[in-house]
Amino acid sequence: MSMPTILPSGQLHPDALKGPFVKHISSSTSAPAGGPGVKVSGGAMADRWKAEEKRVNAYWREHRDEAIDLTPQLSGKRVDSYDGKTVVENQGMGLIVETIQPGVFTAEDANKSAASGGATHGFFYRKTDFLFSAAQEYTALGENEVFRHRNIDDVNFVRDTLDFFTNGNYTQADVNRMQDQMTAVVRELAQQMKDGGAPDLSKVTATLTVGGGEVSISQLLEMQKTGRELSESFSGITSGSLTGHNIEGFAKMGIAKSLGSYYGRDQGAVGQMFSQGIDRLYEKGMAQLEKADAWAKSVSYAAGTSGNRDAVNTERNIAGLFSKLNTESKSGLIQSFSSTLAQARALVQQYCSQYNLSTSHVGLAGATAGIESFFQAWTNQL
Numbered sequence: 001m002s003m004p005t006i007l008p009s010g011q012l013h014p015d016a017l018k019g020p021f022v023k024h025i026s027s028s029t030s031a032p033a034g035g036p037g038v039k040v041s042g043g044a045m046a047d048r049w050k051a052e053e054k055r056v057n058a059y060w061r062e063h064r065d066e067a068i069d070l071t072p073q074l075s076g077k078r079v080d081s082y083d084g085k086t087v088v089e090n091q092g093m094g095l096i097v098e099t100i101q102p103g104v105f106t107a108e109d110a111n112k113s114a115a116s117g118g119a120t121h122g123f124f125y126r127k128t129d130f131l132f133s134a135a136q137e138y139t140a141l142g143e144n145e146v147f148r149h150r151n152i153d154d155v156n157f158v159r160d161t162l163d164f165f166t167n168g169n170y171t172q173a174d175v176n177r178m179q180d181q182m183t184a185v186v187r188e189l190a191q192q193m194k195d196g197g198a199p200d201l202s203k204v205t206a207t208l209t210v211g212g213g214e215v216s217i218s219q220l221l222e223m224q225k226t227g228r229e230l231s232e233s234f235s236g237i238t239s240g241s242l243t244g245h246n247i248e249g250f251a252k253m254g255i256a257k258s259l260g261s262y263y264g265r266d267q268g269a270v271g272q273m274f275s276q277g278i279d280r281l282y283e284k285g286m287a288q289l290e291k292a293d294a295w296a297k298s299v300s301y302a303a304g305t306s307g308n309r310d311a312v313n314t315e316r317n318i319a320g321l322f323s324k325l326n327t328e329s330k331s332g333l334i335q336s337f338s339s340t341l342a343q344a345r346a347l348v349q350q351y352c353s354q355y356n357l358s359t360s361h362v363g364l365a366g367a368t369a370g371i372e373s374f375f376q377a378w379t380n381q382l
Contacts, residue, residue, distance in 0.1 A: 107160060119234035119285035121277070123164035124227050126157040128217075131182070132199050135189035154182060161220065164227075165273040166211040167280065174209070181208045185217050213269030223274050226263055230256040230278055234285040239293060240303065242311040242351055244363020248370040250315045251344060254322025255337075255371075257282040259378055262327040282323060286316070307355055314351045318344045330382065337375055341368065 107122035114120055130153040158178045162170040184206040189199040202218040210220070233256035237249045260278025264271035293312055296303035321340050326332035348364050351357075359365070 117288055119281040120231050121164045123160040126160050130154050134186045135199055138190040139193050164277050178208055210270050211273050215270040230260055239289045242314055242362050244367040246315055247367035250319040251322050251371045252374055254319040257323040258325035262333055314347050
């Protein structure tokens with residue numbers, strides 16, 4: 001363990017001025033031999049330094065476990081520490097904190113992450129294979145065997161669907177009704193099979209009641225896919241230093257929120273609930289970032305420097321700009337994106353000017369290209 005001395009700001013760490021190896025001289029105490037104004041021979045000075053070094057090393061060995069060690073924060077090494085999932089690393093200015101855990105692969109993973117504040121939801125990862133297996137069962141065993149023993153996947157799909165769209169405001173009666181409607185979906189799939197065709201959810205006419213709105217199963221699954229892809233913009237986000245990765249990541253967060261609003265506006269009542277659900281994920285993502293920033297400041301002086309604070313504020317402002325795109329029409333969305341991108345670039349340029357950095361130092365050109373590519377890919381499919 002190395003002794004903490006110089007902070008990223010160039011200042012001496014306050015703890016380096018504490019302890020018995022630092023001698024404090026009051027104004028009423030005369031300076032010892034070798035103090036200011038006293039000539040000391042080279043040999044005497046060398047002896048003094050050797051004695052001081054020996055005393056400091058002895059104290060350090062005795063009290064090393066009591067010392068504050070900032071080595072992990074200052075060395076540039078990745079350290080798993082925040083909530084057991086976030087990575088802290090030095091990137092030249094403060095701490096960069098990875099706040100949202102990527103790598104969600106199942107509905108259970110997503111729900112576990114969401115329970116701890118993650119910007120995701122199990123609804124995005126629920127599969128509908130059980131509908132096809134139930135339809136096959138129906139064609140083989142008959143009407144009385146449809147969901148005779150309801151599959152747990154069916155129950156979980158219904159509950160996660162209702163939970164996402166209603167923000168948890170649903171009842172057991174809502175669950176029972178939607179399960180009955182899912183049975184109607186299975187009957188239609190089974191009839192398709194009996195008629196000699198392959199089961200196709202897009203041809204099912206039965207609707208599902210979600211939060212008081214009606215939606216077809218195919219429309220619901222389209223929302224599921226869109227929501228999952230949008231929610232991916234809230235994962236792998238880092239905060240704390242203005243880098244190309246962070247500029248692009250925060251822009252994508254804001255764009256995802258706006259895209260959720262644009263997509264949901266033409267999908268009826270359930271579409272409006274979908275948009276509100278994406279808004280909630282965005283807010284959860286921003287809340288996690290604020291929590292991580294507060295934590296970073298509690299463990300490192302560097303995270304509270306003006307450079308770090310301004311970097312964090314710039315990141316948040318970039319996300320805020322893109323979260324307010326014009327979603328009334330596709331042309332309005334595209335036009336507002338162009339003007340917002342210019343505003344975001346100006347924010348970064350202002351930060352760089354304040355700290356005498358070139359925009360290439362923070363990767364603005366690469367971030368801009370990544371943001372444009374992300375937005376273009378979405379507008380192509382909307």
